[in-house]
Amino acid sequence: MNFSSKLLENAVAEFAKLPGVGPKTALRLVLHLLGQDKEEVQSFSDAMVKLRNEILFCSTCHNISDQPVCDICSSPKRDHGIICIVEDTRDVMAVENTDQFNGVYHVLGGLISPMDGVGPADLEIDSLIERVSRGDIKEVFFALSATMEGDTTIFYLNKRLKNFKLNISTIARGIAFGGELEYVDEITLGRSIATRVPYENSLSG
Ligand SMILES: [Zn+2]
Secondary structure (H helix, E strand, C coil): CCCCCHHHHHHHHHHCCCCCCCHHHHHHHHHHHHCCCHHHHHHHHHHHHHHHHHCEECCCCCCEECCCCCCCCCCCCCCCCEEEEECCHHHHHHHHHHCCCCCEEEECCCCCEHHHCECHHHCCCHHHHHHHHCCCCCEEEECCCCCHHHHHHHHHHHHHHCCCCCEEEECCCCCCCCCCHHHCCHHHHHHHHHCCEEHHHHCCC
């Protein structure tokens, strides 16, 4: 693209770094911002900077939070004996939207993916084992995407967890998730959570 302004080119280049945003979309977004009041653009950029600078991750479940311990982990109404293991905060939102789960979460921060160089040490796995080893956990329940990375991660975690006295279950692995949990409709995901199956049984399917 031939830009008439270096400032314009820089702004477009920044937007084009975002996932799913090509140069044309980036240009459209930048021109849109340029058409807005200066205050609007200021509050847009302030929100991004504030998010990045001030966001916390819950010290227990590692979900994105405004406090050192998130609302779910600090709620007495939740069942702290059941941990739902998810990849990231989008999956916490998806499971919460189903209203079918009243336990707590553990956000791994990714999935094991040797192809991308992501190993167990890159994820919040040691802190999960530590949580479980404290002893109050009855059930660990996987809500990970039905991809090779999801399966690899469950296989690995099951090995690490199976010597503890707890039930290990998973949402049905066969249902068409379209890759990521956030894309599953609420009813399908809700049903899958309500009818979760022991992990060992799910392997024979
Ligand atoms: Zn938490």
